[in-house]
């Protein structure tokens with residue numbers, strides 16, 4: 001055992017497992033244990049917190065001459081672990097073998113399955129064979145058997161599992177998802193994300209790092225993080241749910257172009273990002289929104305949402321009071337609507353910061369995971385140079401909202417209609433398809449918007465440009481705890497030991 005500093009402890013909630021240790025002859029004959037006639041030992045596996053929100057499984061072995069005492073310790077620690085009621089015992093795991101760099105299966109088998117087995121978690125594993133496999137499966141599987149669902153893949157895979165679970169809850173409760181005002185039923189079965197995708201924004205924004213072992217440990221110790229979900233409708237028809245980015249213009253165009261380049265893997269986004277940046281298209285339309293008056297924070301706040309966030313806690317209380325008062329009532333919300341017309345390079349609505357390795361503070365650094373609101377970011381037509389300055393600020397500490405062409409609003413619902421309505425668009429697109437080559441050759445520097453953009457909904461394209469969006473406060477839960485405040489003494493943080501606890 002490596003030397004450990006004094007006065008360190010690990011809470012029982014962060015112990016992964018306790019096991020009796022079989023001592024081999026060689027171990028017995030080395031070190032101070034040599035003097036013990038017949039040593040007994042047990043090993044405690046625990047969460048070791050390293051830098052940048054990374055967690056690792058560490059262990060410490062305790063030796064003792066008295067077999068009875070050793071067994072008493074094992075028994076006592078196992079009883080403590082049994083008392084941790086939020087820990088999952090049975091999980092349903094979906095693996096997308098084609099997400100990100102196609103490493104999902106290997107990541108799960110080599111890094112995650114051994115930890116689940118150490119923590120005595122049983123699993124049913126499904127390796128998906130096609131898109132929507134996980135979603136369809138969740139609509140019929142005996143869900144009550146499980147304490148959680150794990151998805152191994154990227155944001156798209158998470159989205160599938162989320163749609164399966166939310167859809168299943170509404171179906172079982174007789175709620176019509178096509179009604180935009182329907183009071184959706186909360187989904188209490190938690191989802192765990194093992195990141196193996198291209199952006200992994202949901203994992204990064206809720207854990208602080210995209211790392212499969214860290215996520216597996218959050219699942220094992222039974223963390224719980226509620227999450228806001230937006231429902232997206234068009235003409236009283238349900239389209240999709242979104243938890244991270246609903247983006248029109250820039251991010252919609254990147255996604256549409258990148259879909260043709262899936263073979264490039266995660267690099268496709270940089271390639272399509274560069275192309276879309278150069279094309280510099282803007283789109284005309286009208287945005288109407290209802291400000292989130294109930295929410296305590298503002299998108300320009302300096303503080304971000306962190307573990308135990310008081311703003312999200314307050315929203316949880318408000319939600320509980322509302323449910324006590326009205327139950328599941330259809331919402332007739334008469335609150336004011338604000339209307340903004342304009343030419344936009346990008347319209348981004350985010351339910352969370354959307355931090356990811358490409359942009360560690362995200363599209364809206366002060367957005368909250370569970371406050372019942374989304375940040376609506378409107379980037380109006382500006383020069384390429386200004387748009388580049390705006391983009392670059394996603395990668396440094398400067399304020400990306402401090403531009404005259406950028407507005408940000410905290411909202412609880414919004415609607416968008418393009419100047420070209422969807423119905424008129426098909427004819428325009430046909431004309432565009434025929435004439436686009438010539439059109440752009442004639443005007444090499446043009447940014448003409450001869451067709452609508454598409455909405456990027458958590459990495460999937462939506463079919464209509466006119467949409468109606470409503471944020472549902474804390475509709476679902478993750479095996480996560482939000483991003484922890486940085487540990488002040490990171491050296492000590494990375495060397496915690498259970499020794500003093502015992």
Ligand SMILES: CCCCCCCCCCCCC/C=C/[C@@H](O)[C@H](CO)NC(=O)CCCCCCCCCCCCCCC
Nearest residue numbers: 155199201244245269273274277354358359391394458459
């Ligand atoms: C000069 C560097 C500027 C870098 C600016 C980086 C901003 C990055 C912001 C990332 C926000 C991700 C939001 C998350 C969305 C997910 O729900 C979704 C599903 O996974 N991912 C994407 O749609 C995938 C979206 C991928 C977006 C990649 C954007 C790359 C932009 C590159 C622009 C290059 C301009 C260079 C000019 C010389």
Ligand SMILES: Nc1ncnc2c1ncn2[C@@H]1O[C@H](COP(=O)(O)OP(=O)(O)OP(=O)(O)O)[C@@H](O)[C@H]1O
Nearest residue numbers: 099100128129130153154155156157197198199200
């Ligand atoms: N077996 C499969 N074959 C083809 N597609 C699949 C399969 N399983 C899942 N999918 C689909 O693949 C899409 C993308 O997967 P995933 O999100 O895991 O990776 P990604 O797109 O690389 O990452 P990100 O979403 O983080 O950008 C998902 O929308 C999912 O529906």
Ligand SMILES: [Ca+2]
Nearest residue numbers: 228351368373
């Ligand atoms: Ca939110």
